[in-house]
Amino acid sequence: MKTHLATHGKVVDSHKRSADGAPWSLLEKLLLGMTPQQYIVQAVRNPFNWILALIFAIGLPLIAGRFFFGLSWVTHSSNDYPWGLFLGFGLFAMVPLSASGFMLGTTVEIFGRHDFKPIERLALLNGLLGYLFAVIYLLVDLGQPWRLPYPMVVSFGPAAVLFLVAWHVATYLSVQVAEVSSSFFEWIGWPAAKKFIRDITIGLTVAGIILSTLHQGALGALFTYAPGKVHPLWYSASFQWLFFFVSAIPAGLCMVIAVSTIARKTMAWRCDEEFKNNLDKLTISLAKGASMGLVTYFTIKTIGIAHDNEWGYLATGWGAWYMFEMAFGVLLPIAIFAWAIRNKSASLARLGAFITVAGIVLNRLNTALITFNWRLYQEIPHWREVIISLTIFAIYIVTYRFILYRLPILYEWKEEKVLVPETVSEPVQVHKPYQGSPEPVASYRTTD
Amino acid sequence: MSGISRRKFLTCTLVGAGATALSLKTTDAFASAKLEGYPDSMGVLVDLGRCVGCRSCEAACNREQQLPPPAQSFDDPSVFDQTFFNGQKRRTDEKAYTVVNRYEPAATEQPVYRKSQCNHCNEPACLTSCFVNAYTKTSEGAVIYNPNICVGCRNCMIACPFNMPAYSYSSATNPVIKKCIFCYDTRLKNGLPPACVEICPQQVMTFGHRKSLIEIAHERIKARPDRYIDHLYGEHEVGGTSWMYLAPAPFEEIGFDTTMTNEPIISNVKDFLGTVPMVLAIWPALFTGFHLLATRKHDIEQHGDDHSARKEEEKKS
Amino acid sequence: MKIKIIIPVIIATFACVAGLSPLATAAAAAPPAQVRIDQLSKDFEPVEFDHAGHVDMVGDCGECHHHTTGTSAKDPDCMRCHSSGATSERVACRDCHAPDPFSADHLKTTSEDRKRYHRDLLGLKGAYHRSCTGCHEASGGPTGCLDCHQRTEAGNALFRAGKYAPAPTDKASGH
Numbered sequence: 012m013k014t015h016l017a018t019h020g021k022v023v024d025s026h027k028r029s030a031d032g033a034p035w036s037l038l039e040k041l042l043l044g045m046t047p048q049q050y051i052v053q054a055v056r057n058p059f060n061w062i063l064a065l066i067f068a069i070g071l072p073l074i075a076g077r078f079f080f081g082l083s084w085v086t087h088s089s090n091d092y093p094w095g096l097f098l099g100f101g102l103f104a105m106v107p108l109s110a111s112g113f114m115l116g117t118t119v120e121i122f123g124r125h126d127f128k129p130i131e132r133l134a135l136l137n138g139l140l141g142y143l144f145a146v147i148y149l150l151v152d153l154g155q156p157w158r159l160p161y162p163m164v165v166s167f168g169p170a171a172v173l174f175l176v177a178w179h180v181a182t183y184l185s186v187q188v189a190e191v192s193s194s195f196f197e198w199i200g201w202p203a204a205k206k207f208i209r210d211i212t213i214g215l216t217v218a219g220i221i222l223s224t225l226h227q228g229a230l231g232a233l234f235t236y237a238p239g240k241v242h243p244l245w246y247s248a249s250f251q252w253l254f255f256f257v258s259a260i261p262a263g264l265c266m267v268i269a270v271s272t273i274a275r276k277t278m279a280w281r282c283d284e285e286f287k288n289n290l291d292k293l294t295i296s297l298a299k300g301a302s303m304g305l306v307t308y309f310t311i312k313t314i315g316i317a318h319d320n321e322w323g324y325l326a327t328g329w330g331a332w333y334m335f336e337m338a339f340g341v342l343l344p345i346a347i348f349a350w351a352i353r354n355k356s357a358s359l360a361r362l363g364a365f366i367t368v369a370g371i372v373l374n375r376l377n378t379a380l381i382t383f384n385w386r387l388y389q390e391i392p393h394w395r396e397v398i399i400s401l402t403i404f405a406i407y408i409v410t411y412r413f414i415l416y417r418l419p420i421l422y423e424w425k426e427e428k429v430l431v432p433e434t435v436s437e438p439v440q441v442h443k444p445y446q447g448s449p450e451p452v453a454s455y456r457t458t459d
Numbered sequence: 460m461s462g463i464s465r466r467k468f469l470t471c472t473l474v475g476a477g478a479t480a481l482s483l484k485t486t487d488a489f490a491s492a493k494l495e496g497y498p499d500s501m502g503v504l505v506d507l508g509r510c511v512g513c514r515s516c517e518a519a520c521n522r523e524q525q526l527p528p529p530a531q532s533f534d535d536p537s538v539f540d541q542t543f544f545n546g547q548k549r550r551t552d553e554k555a556y557t558v559v560n561r562y563e564p565a566a567t568e569q570p571v572y573r574k575s576q577c578n579h580c581n582e583p584a585c586l587t588s589c590f591v592n593a594y595t596k597t598s599e600g601a602v603i604y605n606p607n608i609c610v611g612c613r614n615c616m617i618a619c620p621f622n623m624p625a626y627s628y629s630s631a632t633n634p635v636i637k638k639c640i641f642c643y644d645t646r647l648k649n650g651l652p653p654a655c656v657e658i659c660p661q662q663v664m665t666f667g668h669r670k671s672l673i674e675i676a677h678e679r680i681k682a683r684p685d686r687y688i689d690h691l692y693g694e695h696e697v698g699g700t701s702w703m704y705l706a707p708a709p710f711e712e713i714g715f716d717t718t719m720t721n722e723p724i725i726s727n728v729k730d731f732l733g734t735v736p737m738v739l740a741i742w743p744a745l746f747t748g749f750h751l752l753a754t755r756k757h758d759i760e761q762h763g764d765d766h767s768a769r770k771e772e773e774k775k776s
Numbered sequence: 777m778k779i780k781i782i783i784p785v786i787i788a789t790f791a792c793v794a795g796l797s798p799l800a801t802a803a804a805a806a807p808p809a810q811v812r813i814d815q816l817s818k819d820f821e822p823v824e825f826d827h828a829g830h831v832d833m834v835g836d837c838g839e840c841h842h843h844t845t846g847t848s849a850k851d852p853d854c855m856r857c858h859s860s861g862a863t864s865e866r867v868a869c870r871d872c873h874a875p876d877p878f879s880a881d882h883l884k885t886t887s888e889d890r891k892r893y894h895r896d897l898l899g900l901k902g903a904y905h906r907s908c909t910g911c912h913e914a915s916g917g918p919t920g921c922l923d924c925h926q927r928t929e930a931g932n933a934l935f936r937a938g939k940y941a942p943a944p945t946d947k948a949s950g951h
Contacts, residue, residue, distance in 0.1 A: 081631030088628035090552055093613035121746050123754035154611020154626065154634040161591050166608045168592035172728060173614050175735060177590055213750065221742040225735055232731040236588050236618035236724055239716065252731045388545035509906065513921060518934045528942050533935040534921070652878035658819075660921075661909075662902025666878040671887050675896045682853060 015045065015053045016280050023417070024283075025425030026200055040198065043416060059277075063405055070402025073395050077151060085395040092383065092390045094152075096400045099379035101148025104372040105141050106230060107255065110263030112138020112187050113216070113223040114300075120216040127296070129289045132194055132420045133274070134267045136411075139187040141266075142180060144407040151399065172232045179226035186219045197424045198417065224256060231255025234378060242382035244324050244333040245374075247315040257311060261304035262371040264297045265344075268364035270411075274421055281415060283422035291357035298360035301367060302348035309341050329385060336377060340370015496581045500600030500701060501647065502669030503656060504676050505574060508686055508707040509663045512539065512559055512572035516655035516664075520557050520576075523642055523654035527554045548714065551576065553627040556639040557655060564712035571706070571713050574655075574663070577602060577623045577639040578693060579701035582723035585615035585624060593636075599648065600669060600701040601641035609635055620697055620719055641701070669701055676705055698723030807831060815875055815901055819931035823924055840907055841867055857893075873903040 016022065023044045026034050035044065042050045054060055077085045086095055115134035118124045150156040162168065162177045189208055196205035208215075231251040234241050238248060247254065275282060275290055282290075316322060324330050347363035350356070384390070415421055518533035520526070531538050539561035541549060548560040557576035564571055579602045586594035586602060593609045596602050611634055616624045624638045642653035651657075652666035665672060673694055680687045692710055693703035696719045704715070711717045807827055814822035834840065838847035842854070844864035849855045866872060874882050877899030886895040898906060912919050932938040 079631060081629060081634060083628040086628065088626075090550065090616065090625040091547075091622055093616040093626065117746070121750040121753070123750070154613070154628075155609065156611075158591075158608070158610040161608055161610050166591040166593070168590040170725070170732070171588050171590040171614070172731065173588065173612060174590035175732075213747075217743055217746050217750075220746055221739060224738055224742065228731065228734070232728060233614070233617070235727040235731065236584060236614065237620075238724070238727055239620060239718060240617070248727050249730065252734070388547060390544075511909070515935075518936070521936075522934050528936055530942055532937045532941045534937050650880040656878060660901055660905040662877075662898050662906070665896070667883055668887060671895075678896065 012053055012057075012278075012280055014056065015049060019045070019049070022280070024419070024422055027425075037199070040417065063409060066402055066405045070398050070405070073399050074151065074402060076395075077399065082152075082154065085399060086393050087390065089390055091387055092380075094379060094383075095390075096380070096392045096396050097148045097152035099376050100372070100400055101152070101403065102145045103230060103375040103379045105145045105148070107227060107259035107262035107371055107375065108266040108368060109138045109141025109145070110223060110227060110259040111135075111267045112142075112190065112263070113219040114260065114263045115267065116190060116216040117220055120212055121220075126289075127293060129286045130267060130271060130293050130297075132191070133271055133415075134263075135187065135190045136194075136414060136418075136420055137266055137270055138263070139184070139191050140407060140411055140414075142184050142187060144403065144410075146180065146184070147406075148400070148403055151403065172229050172236070176226050176229045176233070179222045179229070183219065183222040183226065186215050186222065189215055190219070191418075194418045194420055194424075197419050197427060223259075227259040228252030228256040237383075239386070240384055241378055242324075242329050242333075242385040243319065243321045244316065244329060245378045245382050247319060249318065250311065250315045253311060254308070254315065257304065257308045258371060258374065261301040261308065261344075261367055264301040264304065265364035265367040265371075268294050268297050268301075268361055269368050272361045272364070274415060278412075278415060278421065281421050285423060286421050294357040294360050294364075295352055295355060298348045298363060299352055301364065302345055302352070305341050305345050305348075305367065309337065309345070312337070312341075329382060332377075332382075336370065336373055340367065340373055344370065496699075497596070497598045497600065498670070500581075500598060500669050501666065502579075502600055502672045502701040502703060503653070504665040504667070504672040505702060505704045506663055506665070506679070507571055507573055507704060507713065509661045510559070510572040510574065511661055512536065512561055512570070513660065514538075514559050515658045515660060516574055517555065517557055517559060519654040519658040520639070521555070523645060524556060524640075526556070529554060550625075551623055551638065552625045553629065553637045555625075556637065560714060562708075562713040564708035566708040566712065571708050573713050573715075575621070575623070575714070576655075576702070577641075578621055579639075579641055580697060580723070581700065582698040582725060584618035584620060584697070584724035587723075587725040587728065588614045588618035590614070597643060597647075599641075599643070601643040601647050603640045603643050604636055604638065606633075606635035611635075618724060620716065620724060669703075672703060676703060679705060695721040697721070807837075813904065818928070819934050820925040820927055834911075839911070869903055869907075870900050873898055873900040875900045877902075 023035055023040050028035060028044075045053070073085065082088065089095075111134040115127060115131045118127050119131045150159065153159065158165075162174055163181065168174050190212070193205045193208045193212075196202070196208065229252065231254055234246060235248060235251050238246065271290060271294070275287065279287070316325075325334065344363040344367040347359055347366065351359035351363060380390075380392075419427070514533045517529075521529065521533070538549060543549075549555075549558045551558055557574060559572050559574045562571045562573060579596075579600055581596070583594060583596060583602045586596060590612065591608045591610055593605045594602055594615070595605070611626075613626060615636065616622075616626065624636045627634045627637055641647050642651075646653055656664040656666045665675065667675070673691065676691045676694075680689055680691075686707055688706050688709060690710065691703050691705060692715055693700035698721065704710070706713060706715075809826075809828040811825040811827050812822050813825055830840070831837075836847060837845035838850065843849040843858045844867045846863045848860065849858040874897075876882060877897070886892060886897075889895070908917075908924075909919055911917065918924055927935065927937065933940045936942060
């Protein structure tokens with residue numbers, strides 16, 4: 012893309028071509044204003060795409076094989092370990108990392124912190140894609156995925172926690188699609204639809220908070236069905252749902268930091284000045300939120316150990332593993348964030364964010380796979396299961412990139428910027444949260 | 460700010476809450492404490508002191524439930540020496556709803572053989588974890604399964620404290636749970652004992668009303684205290700099971716999990732499930748309140764007046 | 777003339793009655809030499825039990841027939857009630873041990889009759905095996921299933937044995 016932009020200039024960021032004022036067609040919008048040949052040339056030139064091509068060449072046939080030959084072909088068919096990487100990573104790890112949607116939505120729309128606006132859409136998209144792909148992982152894992160709608164329409168088991176998860180994820184996906192759709196409607200040119208979404212945004216956001224609290228907690232509550240099977244240091248009969256819900260908060264925030272860092276690095280051409288100038292500041296703010304979440308999480312985990320009097324377990328091998336997870340995934344990021352916030356170092360905060368993301372993934376894998384059945388034996392996932400999980404994650408990355416390249420997430424759609432000065436009759440006193448922050452331009456929306 | 464008015468929001472919330480309230484049934488608040496299950500349900504008392512490991516029960520189950528042929532003959536005792544992964548003995552799988560394993564506890568001279576299968580709990584964890592209600596506890600005591608609505612989430616396998624349900628992973632088009640169903644369709648429904656009970660030459664298993672079996676079991680322990688450990692496994696574990704066990708050696712030495720509480724698995728989950736309607740009820744008002752508190756001040760600072768008054772102004776202009 | 781007919785008739789009648797009422801009392805009739813046990817005749821061949829041989833080997837009828845044949849009970853628990861050693865009309869195993877112990881009717885009688893003492897009675901099949909194998913183990917008699925009764929074709933199919941045995945593979949089942 013960089014080479015293309017160097018030789019050919021602008022990409023699509025408004026309905027009209029800047030050259031002659033004629034509108035872009037949908038195909039041109041999809042191809043980012045390039046001809047098909049130019050598009051293919053820049054795609055082939057990108058080395059990351061070669062890695063993706065390799066992963067897909069191996070992984071896509073494996074995914075097809077899972078459906079043709081059954082789960083026995085891609086897993087160890089274990090009756091002791093019914094859940095493997097598809098759920099352990101794809102569902103249990105990806106869902107807390109997608110908590111960014113409700114976190115930033117709440118911050119901006121409920122608490123009115125519009126200074127987070129530049130990153131809000133990225134956080135919403137992160138949430139949507141994370142949940143969408145969690146469902147895709149689920150479809151690969153379910154024995155009969157074509158029966159996925161059954162708990163919605165055919166037969167209800169409302170006493171089951173999974174029933175709640177199913178309904179909530181379905182509803183929350185709809186909420187998130189609606190929230191992200193406003194950028195889609197901008198891009199495609201349907202302002203009435205966008206206005207409708209903006210009108211119901213508060214309702215959507217509150218619904219999002221309710222649904223997120225419950226299903227983030229519910230994923231933890233799933234393990235209360237197996238009290239003897241998860242190691243006591245990772246399990247609490249009373250607080251399991253709180254552990255998962257509270258850890259989802261730093262998870263979501265740090266995932267936004269991580270993704271924004273990657274976007275800033277790899278898609279700098281797509282990010283507008285608003286985004287680029289505010290990113291470091293916002294990263295520090297997100298880091299503050301994440302570190303509060305991590306401190307709280309560490310506290311409640313310690314309370315959990317005290318509550319069930321599990322101190323003795325710390326002296327075992329599993330105890331050492333637990334302390335590693337806490338030290339690496341929770342305490343180290345807290346220290347890094349503290350240093351970063353104090354010294355206003357966004358790059359250090361980013362390091363802390365990546366470590367936190369790894370720590371959350373480690374915690375979920377520990378709970379669902381590694382310490383599960385700790386009294387029996389350890390199971391190593393089948394190699395096909397590992398490759399399929401990696402492939403679906405690659406599809407997630409490709410989808411993410413596809414949307415970020417096109418929709419106004421990292422940048423503002425020109426028409427949105429132009430509209431505002433016409434409707435605001437007098438200069439607006441803007442809330443400046445930080446000293447030395449740049450004067451926001453008129454794209455700051457006050458009349459949604 | 461977005462265009463939703465407080466009035467519209469409150470109306471929607473109340474309608475939603477009203478709809479939710481109407482859909483909930485009123486129940487006796489203390490009912491769960493009195494839950495006794497089906498008082499006339501049947502059960503099976505498994506007296507492990509009698510078992511000689513002939514595996515006729517495995518053969519009978521295979522025939523009755525039309526299971527696929529096993530890898531070894533049912534009269535092949537070499538299966539007792541098989542171990543998997545780290546010394547694990549055989550377990551139920553998609554081809555075997557029941558297995559017998561051999562144990563050599565220190566307390567007895569002879570080996571002890573132990574038959575394991577679904578214990579048909581009074582408050583089954585599999586049933587409570589199923590989000591399409593595929594399991595049913597019948598009044599006869601069997602916990603049966605409906606393969607026509609099972610989605611294959613395998614949460615029941617996670618939930619079962621005895622690790623009994625197996626999954627037919629080998630099927631690409633119709634994988635389902637495979638477990639003992641107490642021969643419900645072919646026998647129990649008609650008042651007959653299951654195939655394994657009937658064929659057992661040593662009458663290891665006694666079929667009868669669960670209540671009677673508990674009495675009989677304690678009478679056996681009382682009559683021959685030298686022959687039995689003074690505990691009826693399954694009388695109370697995880698809320699009580701229909702299949703109960705007497706043993707000549709300590710239960711933990713013959714493959715039983717003795718760390719189970721007497722509470723059924725659902726007791727663990729109930730606390731969270733009870734939180735759900737609370738969050739549904741409290742969060743809307745809580746966060747709307749935050750929103751109004753957080754933004755009203757901002758509006759007043761920004762525009763010097765109330766948000767709704769300004770909207771009226773804009774509408775007029 | 778009539779007496780010549782009547783007396784043989786009477787003798788024949790007595791003989792029939794004596795012959796037809798099997799083991800009416802242990803004292804009245806001799807124990808059978810062979811007992812055909814064929815309860816499991818679907819999966820196993822009938823057992824031709826050498827009763828006479830066991831009478832010689834064991835000696836004391838009470839070893840197998842508890843205390844129904846004139847000897848007193850030996851087990852102190854049994855002696856509490858059965859110390860007198862009276863003979864019973866019901867001596868055969870099947871007279872007390874039901875062939876179908878878990879039928880609804882049988883369960884009804886045992887559970888409803890609250891005064892019944894021996895409600896935890898073995899069924900007939902269980903009684904045979906537990907009585908026989910216990911003694912055989914101690915005295916070196918046959919203890920394997922096939923030592924006493926061969927399987928029928930159906931039995932071989934049931935146990936997947938003989939010609940129904942699965943082909944040997946490397947993979948073990950069970951996990």
